[in-house]
Amino acid sequence: MQTRTKLNTIGRNTHRKDGIGKVTGTEQYASDVSVPRAWYGGVLRSPHAHARIASIDTSAAEALGAVCLTFADVPRVKYNERTNCAPPHLYRDRYVLDDTARHVGEAVAAVAAPTRALAEKALRAIKVEYEVLPAMLCAADALKDGAPKIHETILYRGKETPIEHNVAVTRLIEVGDIEKGFAEADSIIEREFEAAPVYHAQMETKSVVCKPAVDGSITVWATTQSIHNTRQLLAEIYGLPLHKINVKKIAIGGTFGSSIQMNSVVPICVGLAIKSGRPVKIATTREEDMYDHCRYQVRITLKLGFKADGTLVAGHMKTTVELGAHNTQGYHFLGVIAGFWVSLYKLPNMKYEGTAVYTNRTPSCAMQGFGAPQATFVTEVIMDEIAELLGRDPVEYKLTQYRGLGDTFWGQGPTVKSIILSDGVPELLEVGAKKIGWDGRPVPGTQTGRFRRGIGMARSFHCSGVGQPRKTGAEMIDYSGAIVKLNEDGSIDYIQSLMDHGGGTCEAIAKLVAEEIGVPLSMVGISDVDTNTTVYDITTHATRGVFAGGAAALKAAKSVKAKILDYASQLLDIMSESLVIEPSEELGQGVIYCPGYPEKRMTLGELAKYLHVNSWGTIAAVESLHPVTAPPAYVTYFVEVEVDTETGVVKTLAAALGSDCGTVVNPGLAAGQLTGGLSKGAGCALIEAHQWDRQTGELASKGFWVDGKTLSILETPLLENLHIDFAHTYEPTGPFGAKGIGEASINPALAAYSNAIYNALGIRFREVPITAEKILAALSTKKVRRTQPAQRELVNS
Amino acid sequence: MREKAIVFEVNERQHCTTIPSHRTLLEVLRALGYVDVKCGCEKGDCGACAVLVDGEAIDSCLTLAWTVEGRAITTVAGLGNSNNPHPLQAAFARNGAIQCGFCTPGVIIASESLLRKTPNPSDDEIRFALSGNLCRCTGYTKIFEAVREMVLTRSGGVLR
């Protein structure tokens, strides 16, 4: 392990800079922005899952004094709201407003009016005649021969391209030769899995404010994970030069992937502002938000071949993904499922067939884990089963097969390949097993009585960003920029457009900058920024914030430091190589000095002031960085559950969570990522599912947050039963040895819960959520089986 | 639309505002600029909109504004500010009980309401009091720790 000998702020718990604003209620979110004379915007949404707009009459709304927007008022520019994929892989299928509604809740028209009451009234006054079309509410219906088309054509590589059978995109990925691989296998196992769509349930719904200026420029405050992508897309749609669009960075009330793309209300609000010539604000309701996005519904069949000694020799995965009404990132999503799957364990021969299908439902988009929770679910449940068949401890067995130090791994799809240079898996599995009492776990299916306990484990990872060695030809755009500036008093401005979703990303990056330059953390300010004053950053996603965004800021900090040392060497008359900068808590400053020569010393403030009064200029640097690796941030879960066989309710009794995020920049905040991951992960494993009425296509929840609800504090394990550990690793390619953490923290949850419930009941669940109803149904039909069911289903080749 | 002028107090400031009968307290507070009161669902599901009415936490989205006539409302900004934070606010900041911070105003209000009624609550009482506040980010652990730390400090280190 390689580490820096002395670190001043990295690795210590520090209070986040935005903390006090958040606890005292002064932190501003997009929904809190108020602009003088702004009008209220509202959106009219389709009550039908699939309908053509035969006519739309806004005259009554306009007579009330409202400004109205329909498909006839917006540029006919087809776009994809998520622009992280490189253009050859962008599938454009939506307009700001269209003449066809493809899911219940899709925007049909919008209004802006001086008061909220008037906007509500104006919405009711719009008359729409719909020509209702047959709706395909599941993949099976959409794929049927002769099923009506949800999209006739989409814009792909500059051409209108027909969509056949509602199949948006397919992917075939092959490595080695599976025929040969399966022929060499001693045993083959094949299983089917399903993971339900889940609502992101971020606490803040989407809001946007747009303020037009007389010169035709606009300022936008929007709920988003990327201010630069929002700006670029608005420019593409409205034909404005980028410098005329300024998107402000503003706090976001949770996102979990739901705002990687530009939210659908953003261009609507801009359209209203441009048409009315006034500032307009739209704040969506919870119900509107629920109709706006969810996690992909995924069905997977996995066939694995292995030798008698457990060595995996071949795997074949078939995946069907339901996209909903728009293809936000189907191509990439199919790729990452394959990537996460084959990167968990060594598999010399693999074949992957993925199909993404349009349906008339809420469009899907990335949600924390993006394919990894589902790929891990399938893989880790099947590996648990194989271990059992082989009579081996799953932890021991998995350690013989996993991809670790020195192995190649894929991360986000086949173009994102790197070699693993840091690996904390063995350490985390050992610690977790000890803390949960793994060796004392029950034998599956041996318990009787109402309450049955079980322990399950699963391991996973997320790649830190989507970097790869080749800068061209990749599926994904992946770079960050940052500006670091030395102020005239020796303090530092850290200026970056990268978003912090609440995990403390910017805080962590400020620590990297402070550490590198050698100033106390209190001397680094996180600037309030916008697109006009920052350089490009792709998006905070794929757990890349600290690893990739931080690395860009570090690069800028290094260059600032070099300039500081250069100037200091001139002023102190000593070569710059002999100078060091260290933070002095006493002076509240960074101090430049030459060890052994006490007179060769000045504070950063003194240097900066000297440069200022003598007109030497400002020390600042702007840097961009594309990471050439995407190292795996490993996560391990051990969970202990108690299943109530009378109610079917599963309670989490204890959990031991492990994270290998390389150097831990802020331990307290990092631990918070894991507890948050467990809470969401347990929800997805046990309760949460976005469901639609099979007839109407309406959400079964009717916009309430209670069906498949977010877990509350009552369903969270007691503090004393929650163990969190970090691996002692150092990632050579990461800033100060750090890699990602946040997104990875949810990935093993589905599998860990399924395995724990199996351990308690002796019944395998391969469909999540594993609701109380499913448990009761399984208990009543199967009774408790003492034999191991999988053995009989095993095919020996 | 029926409207009437009602008088009420927010964070020790008097307001006299004309309000239509169907407006909720949440809508009115945010329109008056108290945007520290968050709107999470407007259906009573999430607790983000909690405020104290005469010292007791309520969901302002489920409260018609007319019903607070003559009463005193405290929002999270009324508990303390950055120069002089309320001990609970300080405990939340210290314990990292905040991530995105959107649930935080409601959670702090619910905690304060509990501690006013029950100065030395048990762990279960803390959990129950916060069970109406959803938080998607933290998994609640650090929130719980922050409230428990407050209780400990207040009771001189004795937990029930």
Ligand code: FES
């Ligand atoms: S906004 Fe009031 S409970 Fe959610």
Ligand code: FES
């Ligand atoms: S901190 Fe984000 S919802 Fe609680």
